[in-house]
Amino acid sequence: MGVRGPRLEQRTFHVRDVAFGSTFGVERGRLELDRDALAAAVLADDRVARCEVQLVVPGEDARIVHICDTVEPRWRVGGGTFPGWISPIRTAGDGVTHRLAGVGVTVCCELPWRATGGIQTPRENIAEMRGALAQLNPLASLQNIVLEIALRDGLSDEECDRAVHVAELRAAEHLAREATRERAPDEVQIFELGPAEPSLPRVVYVCQITSQGPYAGTFYYGGYLDRLMPTIVHPNEVLDGALVDGNVAGPWIRTPTIVHQNNPIISGLYRDHGRDLAFAGMVLLRGHYYGMDDKYRVAQEASKLVRWLSADGAIFTWENAGNGIMECLYTLQECERAGVRSVFLTWEHGGANGDDTPLQFYVPEADAIVSTGSIDEPVTLPPVARVVGGETVRLNPQLGGERVPAKGPIDLSWRLELYGGAGHVGETRYGRIDV
Amino acid sequence: MRANRIVAGVRIPHPVSNPTVAPEKELGVRTAVARRALEVLTLPVDGPTVFTVDHPGAR
Numbered sequence: 001m002g003v004r005g006p007r008l009e010q011r012t013f014h015v016r017d018v019a020f021g022s023t024f025g026v027e028r029g030r031l032e033l034d035r036d037a038l039a040a041a042v043l044a045d046d047r048v049a050r051c052e053v054q055l056v057v058p059g060e061d062a063r064i065v066h067i068c069d070t071v072e073p074r075w076r077v078g079g080g081t082f083p084g085w086i087s088p089i090r091t092a093g094d095g096v097t098h099r100l101a102g103v104g105v106t107v108c109c110e111l112p113w114r115a116t117g118g119i120q121t122p123r124e125n126i127a128e129m130r131g132a133l134a135q136l137n138p139l140a141s142l143q144n145i146v147l148e149i150a151l152r153d154g155l156s157d158e159e160c161d162r163a164v165h166v167a168e169l170r171a172a173e174h175l176a177r178e179a180t181r182e183r184a185p186d187e188v189q190i191f192e193l194g195p196a197e198p199s200l201p202r203v204v205y206v207c208q209i210t211s212q213g214p215y216a217g218t219f220y221y222g223g224y225l226d227r228l229m230p231t232i233v234h235p236n237e238v239l240d241g242a243l244v245d246g247n248v249a250g251p252w253i254r255t256p257t258i259v260h261q262n263n264p265i266i267s268g269l270y271r272d273h274g275r276d277l278a279f280a281g282m283v284l285l286r287g288h289y290y291g292m293d294d295k296y297r298v299a300q301e302a303s304k305l306v307r308w309l310s311a312d313g314a315i316f317t318w319e320n321a322g323n324g325i326m327e328c329l330y331t332l333q334e335c336e337r338a339g340v341r342s343v344f345l346t347w348e349h350g351g352a353n354g355d356d357t358p359l360q361f362y363v364p365e366a367d368a369i370v371s372t373g374s375i376d377e378p379v380t381l382p383p384v385a386r387v388v389g390g391e392t393v394r395l396n397p398q399l400g401g402e403r404v405p406a407k408g409p410i411d412l413s414w415r416l417e418l419y420g421g422a423g424h425v426g427e428t429r430y431g432r433i434d435v
Numbered sequence: 436m437r438a439n440r441i442v443a444g445v446r447i448p449h450p451v452s453n454p455t456v457a458p459e460k461e462l463g464v465r466t467a468v469a470r471r472a473l474e475v476l477t478l479p480v481d482g483p484t485v486f487t488v489d490h491p492g493a494r
Contacts, residue, residue: 118448291446323447 006094007192008236011185015102018055018143024178031103031143031179041174042147047163050150054388058141060129063381065406066108066148066389067125067419068164068248070139071257073100074241075176082169082241084222092221093191093236098180104142104258105175107168108389109149111160111215111248113397120157121397122215125251125419126410128381136421136428138256146388147171157214165219165244168257191236191270196278201312203277204340205235205265206302207425208287208328209255210247210320218255218286218319219244230285230302232309235266238282252375252421253321253347259420259427265315265345281309285331288324295326302327303334313341317425321375322360329363336365343368347422350374352414372423379418381410393417440475441485444468445492456492464492 013026021032035053042051056062077096080087111122127137134140149167151160211218211225218225221242233242238260247254266282273279285302289295306314314335318328325346332342344366348358354374387406394401395410395417404410415421421428444450445464453464467490475486 290448292443 005193006091006234006236007190008093008240009096010189010191010239011096011098011180012101012187012189013098013180013183014186015100015143018057018103018145020055024175026100026179026183031100033145033175033179037178038145038171038174041170042149042167045163045166045170047152047155047159048149048167049152050148051167052148054146054148056129056139056144056146056388058129058143061385062129062388063384063386063406063408064106064108064127064129064139064144064146064388065124065393066110067127067251068107068109068111069168069245069257070104070106071168071172071244072261073103073105073172073176073179074098074261075173075180076240081173081177082244084219085166085169085244086173089221091237092240092242093234097240098176098185100176100179102143103145103175104139105145105147105168105172106139107147107149107164107171109151109164110390110394111164112157113394113401114157120213120216120249122248123251123397124393124395124417125248126381126393126417127419129384131382133379133381133418136423137419138258138427139419145171145175148389161214161217161246165246169244191239193273193279196274200274200276200278202280202310203269203313203315204280204306204309204311205269205282206285206306206314206316206328206331207238207263207265207282208285208316208318208324208331209243210250210288210324211286212288215246216249217246219246220284225286228284228286230283230298230305232305233282233284235270235279235282238263239266247320250320250416251419252416253319253424254420255319255424256420259425262427263425264427265317265425269315277313280311283309285327287318287327288320288322289327295323295330298327299330299334302331303338306331306335306340307338311335311340314343316342316344318346319424325359325361329361329366333363333365341368342366343370345370345372345424345426347372347424348374349376351376352378370426372426372428375415375422377415378411378413379415381408381412383408439480439483440478441483442468442472442475443485443487453492460492464490
């Protein structure tokens with residue numbers, strides 16, 4: 001007798017339209033929400049000094065700025081939503097969860113620039129809602145519920161970092177719970193890794209995140225993953241809210257929480273499980289360590305876990321930029337040497353004209369690479385009629401910072417400020433769009 | 436331009452120093468890395484080559 005694995009029943013309520021009203025509910029694709037009650041749920045945290053709720057819809061002549069993160073509204077039946085944040089720490093991914101599909105709750109806040117500096121400086125996170133660049137962010141296809149918040153003075157960087165996520169997660173849970181509690185879903189999907197034919201190839205998903213403290217972190221059940229040793233997680237945990245993204249320091253090269261919740265590698269492997277392959281599990285590791293010894297250490301550990309899962313093949317994704325690519329590729333190298341055929345998803349550099357070196361680091365074993373696009377081509381964000389999140393944006397913190405009107409036009413010498421654009425896990429249309 | 440001789444420094448945020456050792460020893464770390472860099476300039480190489488520093492605290 002084996003132990004029963006996690007079984008996640010996702011009850012989906014599809015939303016195609018959203019409007020303010022006097023109560024919460026979802027009916028035939030129309031979501032109604034009580035703006036004041038949602039703000040009150042956020043303001044119950046005394047670190048939040050101000051909260052305005054705004055709606056932004058697909059195709060609107062609008063831009064969202066000061067984005068800290070986006071989350072899909074979820075409510076776990078019986079409690080336990082977003083464990084480690086607004087519920088006690090308990091393994092996610094087993095049970096019944098309601099979700100509002102097609103909706104994103106985005107929290108916008110102008111985080112302070114302090115002495116932390118360097119890679120931890122919060123950067124401007126911008127999402128375009130129309131035009132070619134809109135295809136690069138996860139918001140342009142969503143009904144967006146935007147929380148414009150201001151934090152109380154005197155908070156530490158870590159308190160600021162936590163407060164913005166508590167705000168979005170409280171709002172997301174409140175919305176999903178109040179809107180769907182007594183209602184029947186449009187769709188029910190079961191995520192359970194049942195038995196698969198032994199002849200099918202076993203495929204492991206190796207997911208590398210980054211986590212480097214406040215404003216550059218990833219949270220696992222509410223805690224920073226900065227000192228994470230590579231570990232095996234069940235994919236349901238990720239789908240069910242175990243990972244929360246806090247990497248405001250790397251707008252383009254981050255994985256917003258809503259992308260973790262809907263990771264297309266996980267859903268794709270689930271789709272193919274038992275038919276073309278056996279989804280053998282998921283290895284989570286942190287990249288972008290500061291020394292070669294740590295890079296070699298996590299690569300050995302992560303590749304060992306992949307082998308323990310008896311993998312025939314592995315899919316690698318990584319997050320962030322720079323030397324963070326090394327842990328992922330050293331792990332891939334070790335897997336290939338052990339006979340695990342490996343595929344690597346990555347964005348590229350390539351320079352403004354696309355003719356420069358694409359990757360900062362390379363191993364010859366990485367002979368199956370999927371590109372999600374380039375970051376280096378300069379873009380100009382056009383003027384828009386409406387901005388949500390703030391009146392100005394702050395660019396170039398490394399040069400002391402400059403404020404420009406958020407309505408644009410905004411010249412970006414490269415695309416770092418475009419929120420969620422690199423598409424590390426293949427969630428956006430393409431990383432490269434000609435404009 | 437090609438970087439044929441590479442000296443492996445301490446860590447990415449502080450390649451030629453080590454804030455975790457005492458200041459009086461830290462000077463020794465810096466000197467070791469700099470001396471190694473000067474030394475490898477005199478060594479023949481066939482292509483890009485990584486050199487390590489043989490000094491406690493330097494890596």
